[in-house]
Amino acid sequence: MGADDSNNEQDSEEQLLVRVAWHYFMEGLTQSEIASALGTNRPRVNRLIGEARRSGLVTITLNSHLTACVELEGILCRRFGLDRAIIVPTPTKKEALAEILGGAGAELLTQLLNLRTPQRIGVGWGQTVREMVRKMPPFRHPGLSVSSVMGGLTRGIEINTFDIASDLARRIGAECSYFAAPIYASSAESRDAIMNQNVFQEASANAAASDVVFLSVGDMTDRSLMVRNGVPRDLPISELIEQGACGDIMGQFIDRQGKPVDHPLNARTLALPLADLKGVKNVVLMSGGLNKAEVIAAALVGKHANTLICDEETARKALELADEVTAQAG
Amino acid sequence: MGADDSNNEQDSEEQLLVRVAWHYFMEGLTQSEIASALGTNRPRVNRLIGEARRSGLVTITLNSHLTACVELEGILCRRFGLDRAIIVPTPTKKEALAEILGGAGAELLTQLLNLRTPQRIGVGWGQTVREMVRKMPPFRHPGLSVSSVMGGLTRGIEINTFDIASDLARRIGAECSYFAAPIYASSAESRDAIMNQNVFQEASANAAASDVVFLSVGDMTDRSLMVRNGVPRDLPISELIEQGACGDIMGQFIDRQGKPVDHPLNARTLALPLADLKGVKNVVLMSGGLNKAEVIAAALVGKHANTLICDEETARKALELADEVTAQAG
DNA sequence: AAATATCAATTACATATGTAATCAAAACGT
DNA sequence: ACGTTTTGATTACATATGTAATTGATATTT
Helix, strand or coil, rough: HHHHHHHHHHHHHHHHHHHHHHHHHCCHHHHHHHHHHHHHHHHHHHHHHHHHHHHEEEEEEEECCCCCCHHHHHHHHHHHHCEEEECCCCCCHHHHHHHHHHHHHHHHHCCCCCCCCCEEEEEEHHHHHHHHHHHCCCCCCCCCCCEEECCCCCCCCCCCHHHHHEEEEEECCCEEEECCCCCCCCCCHHHHHHCCCHHHHHHHHHCCCEEEEEEEEEEECCCCCCHHHHCCCCCCCHHCCCCCCCCEECCEEEECCCEEEECCHHHCCCCCCCCHHHHEEEEEEECCCHHHCCCCCCCCCCCCEEEEEHHHHHHHHHHHHHHHHHHHHC | HHHCCCCHHHHHHHHHHHHHHHHHHCCCCCCHHHHHHCCCHHHHHHHHHHHHHHHEEEEEECCCCCHHHHHHHHHHHHHCCCEEEEEEECCCCCCHHHHHHHHHHHHHHHHHHHHHCCCEEEEECCCCHHHHHCCCCCCCCCCEEECEEEEEEECCCCCCCCHHHHHHHHCCEEEECCCCEECCCCCCHHHHHHHHHHHHHHHHHHHHCCCCCEEEEEEECCCHHHHHHCCCCCCHHHHHHHHHCCCECCCEECCCCCCECCCCHHCCCCCCCCCCCCCCCCCEEEEECCCHHHHHHHHHHHHCCCEEEHHHHHHHHHHHHHHHHHHCCC
């Protein structure tokens, strides 16, 4: 009898829980309505609703392939101390990825511009950034400026840093400034000489003063435009790889910790230095594709960005690689 | 390209929806937090949450065998115009049903008593009512009264209407009054003569003045205590069945519409008349078991109760039977 | 190009919600 | 039987929510 009684007690407790949950989640009654219908007080109903959710009596499921992305965004933010992550489902057609990521970037920039906060926008280089600019809806806010954060390429005309910056500037009615020079000088000394010129001082200052910078990273394979058309022909990529390079940010090659590798090429780069990039409040890293997972991981571990725009598959891989790196280092 | 663009539009719309839903339902952020995190306004987030629920993006499920009961309660209330329905899962051990329903009744009565509203409580007869009384926690509120709403049985001592009423009265410290007579008089004339006596006038008035009445119904099978021990031995049950009786409320036999059947026995009943029962604000019908489904349906169709305490299986069957009855009648 | 229509963002407000503090009752031990 | 501890109900209040009205921006039509 005693056991029976306690069972009844529990049963009626669960009954109450189910009743409350039903009325609240299924019928949409207010907590007060439920309380008076069930002959209790509202605070209790409130507690019971919480209990119902915590105990798993109530299960809430999101029914979309996008759910996993949103969850991943949270994980990435926590793992890399990001302020924001935008993860899109990896498309079946890989060639559509740049366009998708670019669209996401354009949306973000539009959002930021509507808040009127960023006045100076820095742009890097790459297919994804190019696509972002293409997708920017044309509108004008007064007082905006766009600056390229890196020098241009001398070979291969597919995408040019000057074009990207000036196109964006035209679309949003902004002032525009570039590094009017090739990305790599012939030597470290040459670089310093160029940078000491007034126009470059100014370009560099403009870039460093950006409120937000949108940039991509490049990997070390032949798929990278930087590897194919940026790095001087007489410099074998293997040299960089031997120094631990796993990719570049603004033409500056970094290792798996995100630190610039010890190679002369880095000293020849005409671009916003990585150290100065850290002074920029918002750095949006927009890159995707499994081949870039390692550089993305490196850039994030090195805390070169506070915002990531990426595809799901690559982001997961990057998380994995980053864990390996920190496990070795730590 | 056009198709691609529109896909992107939809995609980003769904992305927003999923993002909002995720933050709200999974991470428990407030709508304002979500709005600012996603760069929109709160009203939009609010709308999106509604959309997410309506569109089926968010699925909320209650994970309990009791869920079906609570849903059924709502259906029963709407179908029969009940103020309240308490449906418990049908137990595997049928013999436990009366105890379970009794417990539910006791809980309800306790609840009502705590509200201090009902001062006069009427009780019928039956195993379920007996169990309810047994389960009542002993406590006292001043000014309560209990009255039996029907006469007693002369054969079979298992459960007595007097005992039920007086036991309940004792437990809650109430005054008590009965119909101190057998449930059936020898004739209609005899019944009228008895009822004209002062004590019975008083008992009847007490019963009719109840704030709440707890009663059960009986079916026409041998399982019914009323059939076995209440109906005079010289009266074949078949006579009542021929008149369309499908069971009794307080010894008064009703047809499938819930109307008293045209049989002399009904005129011999010493109990609160069904017409007077309709004057009682709260009539709690507590009965269960598949054999009683038909009477329960009849009683509900006849609107003799505003509260039902029943088991799931029986309640479903009663719903079904009631639909048949009203389909024929309408 | 001007005027209108349409849509979404902002504001505003009444209501609902979550939570802490107070209060009453019951259970427990002394 | 009295006081203590624990439990749950009530109150109170700051915050969050749902919704309607207003405003402003964009698109459409004449």
